[in-house]
Amino acid sequence: MKSIWTQTTKIPGRNPLPGNKKTEVAVIGAGLFGILAAHYLKEQGKEVIVLETNRIGSGQSGYTTAKITSQHNLIYQKLVNTMGEKHAAAYAMANQQAIRDYEKLIDRYRIACHFEKKDAYLFSVNESEILRQEADCAARCGIPASFVRETELPFPVHGAVRFADQAQFHPLEFIEALSGDLTVYERTTVREVKGHEIITNRGVVKAAHIVFACHFPFVNIPGFYFLRMYQEKSYVMALGPVKELEGMYLGIDKNSYSFRSAGDTLLLGHGSHRTGKCPKKNPYEEMRRLREHFYPNTEEYGRWSAEDCMSVDSVPYIGHFSGVLADWYVATGFGKWGMTTSMAAARIVTAQIMGRRTPYDEVFTPQRFRPKAAASTFLSHAGYSAAGLMSGAMTKVPRCPHLGCRLVYNRMDGRYECPCHGSQFEQNGKICVGPAQESLPFIN
Ligand SMILES: Cc1cc2nc3c(=O)[nH]c(=O)nc-3n(C[C@H](O)[C@H](O)[C@H](O)COP(=O)(O)OP(=O)(O)OC[C@H]3O[C@@H](n4cnc5c(N)ncnc54)[C@H](O)[C@@H]3O)c2cc1C
Incomplete structure (x- = not known):
């Protein structure tokens, strides 16, 4: 599976870890968050190494739609209602700051990554009141948000929320440039972490x-992220040539679409579902229908899927990995907005390692307990996990090596997926996305 980002970038390969090593900071994973965190820590004078099981940027960061925005679907009313205006505003400001930080970094290092300022729109073809309320709420949280009636989309909308001065980029061009002077070891899989020791397939790394x-x-333990996180998958199709859109768009109606341009290529997004719970209608077929209707005479350039981790209260987990381990840090649960929030996460984790606090620590802390915001998602996640574990225990194969849930075959991607935590495997059993870390014995 190739995305337009993987098709148009070739990041030079790096050697595996050459044996045992000692360092101040070890970052596990060379996706967008890992590379940004390593960059800012190095800038602060820390000795940093990055350990990557596959290749730099080979994870979900290469399959995204790469909008850089604080517009994360209908989130601000929800955050105000479940955790109060102070935390909702901190969430908004962390993401607005992330857009400015991207701009500064790209400018400072003259990174050629097709970074463009664009407005972001949430639209509906059915209703407008909820969008009007979201615009008011987002504006109260400090975002330049307004309600509008017209967009440039090829169909009429009932209304839209516009966030001014957001951005988009080519994620792998950015990662390639930023990783250039970082020490990254590829094909180095972390198998276990014990205190300050990281055990890999190539040697042991000791890190403060x-x-x-x-x-x-x-x-799994400590941290217990498997109890409070699952994954959702979405599908993307690239087509063109299409006149470049001035804005970036996300529909809020059931079965709606996401739109953004990359030059005269249009990226459509569609078909979100819990990984392992495949939709009845094939999202690629649905996008083809939309293309035939609104974009006749265009060609399909590519299609792919990606998934992301969903926290139970819709806010990522950023900060100390667990209350019992002072020197482990994490950023996960980006809820399909980690292109943007990875930047906030890198700044927060860097500050914490340097012994400083940020105004955003409290809203993102993984040690939070917000039953009002988390209860219903937590219960449905527990239900899925229990069902997956039970049917895994009752059947022989195929089962996920992570915790033993029964795998489900996704015919759209030709992959086996775990409905509990979203691990994915190729048809031949090869692991492609965790939390599982091992491939399956041959399962066909
Ligand atoms: C369809 C879709 C569209 C999206 N669009 C947007 C968008 O427009 N805007 C936005 O802000 N966000 C978007 N997102 C979200 C964003 O893409 C993700 O949140 C982000 O890419 C996550 O980055 P990451 O660094 O956490 O993970 P990854 O990029 O997956 O990086 C993790 C890395 O860790 C490595 N790794 C894993 N286990 C080990 C191990 N044991 N040892 C060593 N290395 C290991 C992996 O190989 C991988 O390279 C979208 C998500 C989806 C699904």
């Missing part, structure tokens, strides 16, 4: 500080 930047943490 350890940053888990591996998407879904594969260490």
Whole structure:
């Protein structure tokens, strides 16, 4: 599976870890968050190494739609209602600051990554009141948000929320440039972490500080992320040539679409579902229908899927990995907005390792307890996990090596997926996304 980002970038390969090593900071995972965290820590004078099981940028960061925005679907009313205006505003400001930080970094290092300022829109073809309320709420949280009636989309909308001065980029061009002077060891899989020791397939790394930047943490205890996180998958199609859109768009209606341009290529996004719970309608077929209707005479350039970790209260977990381990850090649960929040996460984790606090620590802390915000998602996640574990225990194969849930075959991708925590495997059993860390015995 190739995305337009992987098709148009070739990041030079790095050697595996050459044996045992000692360092100040070890970052596990060379996706966007891992590379940004390593960059800012190095800038602060820390000795940093990054350990990557596959290749730099080979994880979910290469399959995203790469909008850089604080517009994360209908989130601000929800955050105000469940955790209060102070935390909702801190969430908004962390993401607004992330956009400015991208701009500064790209400018400072003259990174050629197609970074463009664009407005972001949430639209509906059915209703407008909820969007009007979201615009008011987001504006109260400090975002330049307004309600509008018209967009440039090829169909009429009932209304839209516009966030001014957001951005988009080419994620792998950015990662390639930023990782250039970092010490990254590829094909180095972390198998276990014990205190300050990281056990890999290539040797043991001793580090004063350890940053888990591996998407879904594969260490189950402590942290217990498997109890409070699951994954959702979405599908993307690239088509063109299409006149470039001035804005970036996300529909809020059931079965709606996401739109953004990359030059005269249009990226459509569609078909979100819990990984392992495949939709009845094939999202690629649905996007083809939309293309035939609104974009006739265009070609399909590519299609792919990606998944992301969903926290139970819709806010990522950023900060100390666990209350009992002072020197482990994590950023996960990005809820499909980790292109943007990875930047906030890198700044927060860097500050914490340097012994400083940020105004955003409290809203993102993984040690939070917000029953009002988390209860219903937590219960449905527990239900899925219990069902997956039970059917895994009752059947022989295929089962997920992470915790033993029964795997489900996704015909759209030709992959086996775990409905409990979202691990994915190729048809031949090869692991492609964790938290599972091992491939399956041959399962066909
Ligand atoms: C369809 C879709 C569209 C999206 N669009 C947007 C968007 O427009 N804007 C936005 O802000 N966000 C978006 N996102 C979210 C964003 O893409 C993700 O949140 C982000 O890429 C996560 O980055 P990451 O660094 O945490 O993970 P990854 O990029 O997956 O990096 C993790 C790395 O860790 C490595 N790793 C794993 N286990 C180990 C181990 N044991 N040892 C060593 N290395 C290991 C992996 O190989 C991988 O390279 C989207 C998500 C999806 C699914």
